[in-house]
Amino acid sequence: MTEPFACPLPLLRHETIQMAHGAGGRLSQELTRQVFMPHLGNAFLDLLDDQAKLTLPSGRAAFTTDTYVVSPCLFPGGTIGSLAVNGTVNDLAVGGARPLYLSAGFVLEEGFPIADLDRIVGSMAEAAGKAGVLIVTGDTKVVQKGFCDGIFINTSGIGVLRQEVELSCRNLQPGDRILLSGTAGDHGMSIMTAREGLSFQSGISSDCAPLNHMIEAMLDAVPGIHAMRDPTRGGVAAVLNELAASSSVGIDIEERSIPVRDEVRGACELLGIDPLHAANEGKLIAVVPDEAAREVLGIMHAFEEGRDAAIIGTVSVDHPGMVVMHTVFGSRRIVDLPAGEQLPRIC
Amino acid sequence: MCLAIPGKLLDITEENGLKMGTVDVNGSKTRACLEYVPDIVPGQYTIVHAGFALKIIDEEEAAESLKLWQELIGSGAFETGDELPSTDDL
Amino acid sequence: MGMKHLDEYRDPELARFLLEEIARKATRPWTIMEICGGQTHSIMRNGIDQLLPDTVELVHGPGCPVCVTPLETIDRALAIASIPGVIFTSFGDMLRVPGSRDDLFTVRSRGGDVRMVYSPLEALQLARLHPEREVVFFAVGFETTAPANAMAVRQAAREGIANFSVLCSQVMVPPAMRAILSSPDNRVQGFLAAGHVCAIMGWEEYEPVAEAFGVPIVPAGFEPVDLLDGILKVVGMLEKGCSGVLNAYGRVVSREGNREARKVMHSVFGVADRPWRGIGLMPASGLVLRREYARFDAERRFDVGHIAPRESPLCRSGEVLQGHLKPDACPAFGKECTPQTPLGATMVSSEGACAAYYRYHRNPDSL
Numbered sequence: 113m114t115e116p117f118a119c120p121l122p123l124l125r126h127e128t129i130q131m132a133h134g135a136g137g138r139l140s141q142e143l144t145r146q147v148f149m150p151h152l153g154n155a156f157l158d159l160l161d162d163q164a165k166l167t168l169p170s171g172r173a174a175f176t177t178d179t180y181v182v183s184p185c186l187f188p189g190g191t192i193g194s195l196a197v198n199g200t201v202n203d204l205a206v207g208g209a210r211p212l213y214l215s216a217g218f219v220l221e222e223g224f225p226i227a228d229l230d231r232i233v234g235s236m237a238e239a240a241g242k243a244g245v246l247i248v249t250g251d252t253k254v255v256q257k258g259f260c261d262g263i264f265i266n267t268s269g270i271g272v273l274r275q276e277v278e279l280s281c282r283n284l285q286p287g288d289r290i291l292l293s294g295t296a297g298d299h300g301m302s303i304m305t306a307r308e309g310l311s312f313q314s315g316i317s318s319d320c321a322p323l324n325h326m327i328e329a330m331l332d333a334v335p336g337i338h339a340m341r342d343p344t345r346g347g348v349a350a351v352l353n354e355l356a357a358s359s360s361v362g363i364d365i366e367e368r369s370i371p372v373r374d375e376v377r378g379a380c381e382l383l384g385i386d387p388l389h390a391a392n393e394g395k396l397i398a399v400v401p402d403e404a405a406r407e408v409l410g411i412m413h414a415f416e417e418g419r420d421a422a423i424i425g426t427v428s429v430d431h432p433g434m435v436v437m438h439t440v441f442g443s444r445r446i447v448d449l450p451a452g453e454q455l456p457r458i459c
Numbered sequence: 460m461c462l463a464i465p466g467k468l469l470d471i472t473e474e475n476g477l478k479m480g481t482v483d484v485n486g487s488k489t490r491a492c493l494e495y496v497p498d499i500v501p502g503q504y505t506i507v508h509a510g511f512a513l514k515i516i517d518e519e520e521a522a523e524s525l526k527l528w529q530e531l532i533g534s535g536a537f538e539t540g541d542e543l544p545s546t547d548d549l
Numbered sequence: 550m551g552m553k554h555l556d557e558y559r560d561p562e563l564a565r566f567l568l569e570e571i572a573r574k575a576t577r578p579w580t581i582m583e584i585c586g587g588q589t590h591s592i593m594r595n596g597i598d599q600l601l602p603d604t605v606e607l608v609h610g611p612g613c614p615v616c617v618t619p620l621e622t623i624d625r626a627l628a629i630a631s632i633p634g635v636i637f638t639s640f641g642d643m644l645r646v647p648g649s650r651d652d653l654f655t656v657r658s659r660g661g662d663v664r665m666v667y668s669p670l671e672a673l674q675l676a677r678l679h680p681e682r683e684v685v686f687f688a689v690g691f692e693t694t695a696p697a698n699a700m701a702v703r704q705a706a707r708e709g710i711a712n713f714s715v716l717c718s719q720v721m722v723p724p725a726m727r728a729i730l731s732s733p734d735n736r737v738q739g740f741l742a743a744g745h746v747c748a749i750m751g752w753e754e755y756e757p758v759a760e761a762f763g764v765p766i767v768p769a770g771f772e773p774v775d776l777l778d779g780i781l782k783v784v785g786m787l788e789k790g791c792s793g794v795l796n797a798y799g800r801v802v803s804r805e806g807n808r809e810a811r812k813v814m815h816s817v818f819g820v821a822d823r824p825w826r827g828i829g830l831m832p833a834s835g836l837v838l839r840r841e842y843a844r845f846d847a848e849r850r851f852d853v854g855h856i857a858p859r860e861s862p863l864c865r866s867g868e869v870l871q872g873h874l875k876p877d878a879c880p881a882f883g884k885e886c887t888p889q890t891p892l893g894a895t896m897v898s899s900e901g902a903c904a905a906y907y908r909y910h911r912n913p914d915s916l
């Protein structure tokens with residue numbers, strides 16, 4: 113190697129994943145020692161035990177799991193690995209928990225490039241570092257070629273719940289303000305335009321990011337925030353509809369107040385996708401009592417991941433269960449749940 | 460029936476004997492076939508449908524109608540409900 | 550920063566100006582049809598119908614290729630896509646459209662190789678990359694899309710790509726307009742013509758229609774200001790009692806349209822009679838492969854046996870497509886029929902009038 117940093121890869125005898133990498137023998141060990149440990153190693157993982165033995169702070173714990181199958185697994189702004197870490201961190205954080213420990217389970221397809229795996233695991237370490245969580249236990253399985261799409265990752269996470277907060281999607285009160293932490297649809301459009309075969313080269317960057325630090329600051333200042341959700345699949349529209357339905361209230365949003373990045377809007381126009389239906393991986397929706405809305409917004413603005421935060425709407429007693437958009441023209445329309453997977457359309 | 464969106468042509472290339480180009484739509488870039496707009500040059504706007512440029516946008520026409528509207532609004536005539544001969548003059 | 554040639558036509562002030570002009574000009578009730586489903590979508594999305602004065606009623610036309618593709622063709626597509634070894638490619642629009650039993654997604658879940666493309670040239674590229682496979686492209690569309698489809702076929706012929714074929718369901722606007730205007734139930738007094746169809750076709754062919762039926766026809770764009778400008782022009786002509794064609798989409802539409810595109814389209818496709826879903830057979834309303842290109846016809850290449858489509862007896866999409874029935878007046882609307890459980894294609898396509906009504910326009914009190 114002529115490159116300045118020591119890449120562990122050339123030591124491996126294979127450039128791609130073999131069935132034996134998942135069989136528990138020498139190759140498995142090699143993969144652990146030379147790909148996983150250099151990136152993820154910590155006091156728990158270094159023991160290479162079958163389980164992590166943890167001491168949790170007292171109080172209630174939050175526990176979550178999610179499986180990531182995104183294709184392509186490498187995309188502008190992230191990888192399936194950073195997505196798996198951030199997704200689980202955010203699932204804990206929006207419930208009012210401080211994320212602490214994660215597990216990571218990998219399903220690898222025979223023939224998957226080890227260099228890509230290295231990049232993915234590296235991005236997991238980086239994401240975990242940013243979020244301040246440790247990956248304390250893991251597992252790898254290899255399946256025959258054709259049995260999965262390159263790589264799937266499951267992450268589970270555990271965190272401790274803050275005492276004084278009570279976040280719930282049944283908590284919405286008329287008059288509450290709806291805050292969106294940034295631009296809508298970045299991740300969804302990043303993936304859609306990165307898909308192989310489509311004639312795009314947009315390079316739209318995913319918004320994939322951990323939100324726990326910002327959420328921590330928001331709850332420190334205003335423990336009485338009513339609800340928080342991360343608008344992943346189904347986008348902002350799906351979360352707003354869920355919130356409205358769970359609390360039996362109406363939600364009114366202002367079209368002109370919804371932040372959308374230029375290139376995301378361009379791609380949405382071109383492909384006929386509503387940015388409110390496109391997925392996000394580093395955004396949250398917070399429902400905040402009116403009198404605290406400005407303060408929370410100010411806190412969000414102080415964080416990189418909340419720089420473009422905006423108040424996008426209000427909870428109302430009218431049209432319970434429905435989300436209504438007020439257009440820039442002064443008309444109103446329903447904001448519906450997206451019908452299944454978002455597909456580019458020509459008409 | 461046909462989603463077609465304006466974008467700016469950035470470059471012209473050839474692929475499999477077809478004239479192709481990159482079109483910038485608000486910062487998003489897409490490939491488009493330019494066979495149906497043979498006279499287009501980079502910098503011009505075109506509308507793109509299903510990966511094909513359909514028409515070079517007529518900048519003069521666009522500017523003219525916008526100017527006409529802006530003048531009418533600027534004159535304030537419509538707010539008072541005054542007769543506006545120019546839009547009656549279809 | 551805004552999107553040039555797009556955001557100017559979403560200007561609320563301009564829209565308000567045009568709305569006031571329309572209100573001022575419309576002294577009597579008028580019924581105007583926007584032909585194109587894309588325009589329907591934009592009207593609903595922006596709530597333009599709510600903003601128009603009561604004197605102007607918009608009815609929605611049949612201009613959605615997904616909605617008018619016969620069930621028989623969709624069933625055929627599903628059968629072809631199920632053949633082992635076939636890569637079946639389609640615009641995203643058609644993937645969710647149910648045939649008599651299932652849709653292309655279901656075929657994929659059973660092992661069929663169904664792929665979404667954005668451009669017909671992407672389908673051709675798949676044929677180049679997989680010479681051992683049969684690549685079929687579902688060539689749907691109106692006159693806007695037909696030139697793109699035609700280019701893929703012409704290119705396949707030039708390069709001798711033998712493993713490429715197309716399943717055609719292409720239709721043309723003027724015959725549908727004539728059918729609507731000839732119907733004894735017709736209420737339509739003026740048309741917004743589909744701007745992007747006219748980008749290709751120009752408007753010459755609409756002049757005889759306007760003359761024969763004494764109606765105004767106005768090619769219009771898709772943004773709120775474009776649509777309102779179009780409506781204003783139609784209303785102005787109706788009020789004056791004139792018929793004819795008046796262009797409201799000057800930056801994209803010219804009288805002669807796009808000659809190059811038409812040349813290639815006509816060299817590959819010929820005009821034929823064509824059944825429209827919900828409406829029935831319309832003479833000289835379809836575009837099919839010419840004899841020279843017949844070898845690229847997927848219908849001939851793959852014998853999938855007899856197809857017996859089964860339409861839902863509840864669905865009244867034919868009346869919806871011709872402007873006789875508003876979607877929410879269909880008894881199944883929002884009950885048996887929703888975008889999740891569509892009974893007709895007009896509920897599937899995001900351009901379909903039923904889906905647009907469902908998505909943007911349900912009466913909040915009715916839920």
Ligand code: SF4
Nearest residue numbers: 864866879886893903
């Ligand atoms: S609402 Fe459904 S059943 Fe009724 S016409 Fe529309 S598609 Fe057909």
